């Protein structure tokens with residue numbers, strides 16, 4: 189079975205405060221993107237665990253890979269332990285704030301639900317997903333959603349319009365846990381970031397200021413994007429390191445993407461993508 193596992197972008201990400209369990213309560217408007225990995229699941233009769241291969245050799249393929257964690261949590265919650273092989277065909281960069289690993293994990297949960305014929309409801313699948321990671325429940329249903337709690341409360345919504353993006357992934361990642369702790373340490377001495385409105389959305393990211401203070405290339409990239417005529421909004425996605433520009437049309441995104449590739453050279457990954465709505 190082959191499943192498509194899209195990347196995500198945070199159109200808006202507000203942190204509301206630290207919780208007793210160490211996580212942060214958040215409120216985020218998230219949308220899936222047209223950049224997708226492919227997750228292939230093949231069941232083997234009699235097997236009760238999964239092996240994993242991945243087209244990107246820099247992705248850890250051991251038991252810590254979220255695709256395998258997802259298979260284990262599926263078995264732990266349902267009591268049904270299928271086994272076999274999972275192959276990840278990667279196009280989404282990792283450590284990028286684009287949710288690639290989380291999306292792969294959600295695809296495994298959806299795939300196993302179908303392959304085992306358990307037909308669990310969305311809520312149950314989201315509950316399994318939350319055990320794997322905070323960003324995983326968002327990817328279960330597909331489509332844009334308001335995400336709350338630590339990431340487990342999903343309210344599907346329609347975006348006011350489709351958005352066309354140019355994404356730039358620098359040759360380094362940012363650890364999500366580090367980004368949250370940097371926000372925690374700096375929040376008392378920082379002004380809240382300004383929201384900027386485009387297309388009926390308030391684009392903002394509370395994690396930006398503290399991540400930009402350490403990863404100095406990122407504000408330079410955002411400034412460059414803001415100077416380009418096609419850019420309406422320039423922001424970081426999630427905890428970084430990807431920054432993106434929102435453009436009015438797909439043609440604008442194509443022209444900005446080509447200029448960014450020519451300007452930045454080969455060490456940056458540049459993607460053109462659009463938000464996708466529920467199938």
Ligand code: C5P
Nearest residue numbers: 210211212321322323338339364365368
């Ligand atoms: O849930 P996940 O393992 O993806 O989270 C990675 C790290 O990001 C957590 O260990 C935590 O430090 C931080 N985090 C958080 N609040 C959230 C989501 C993640 O503090 N809502």
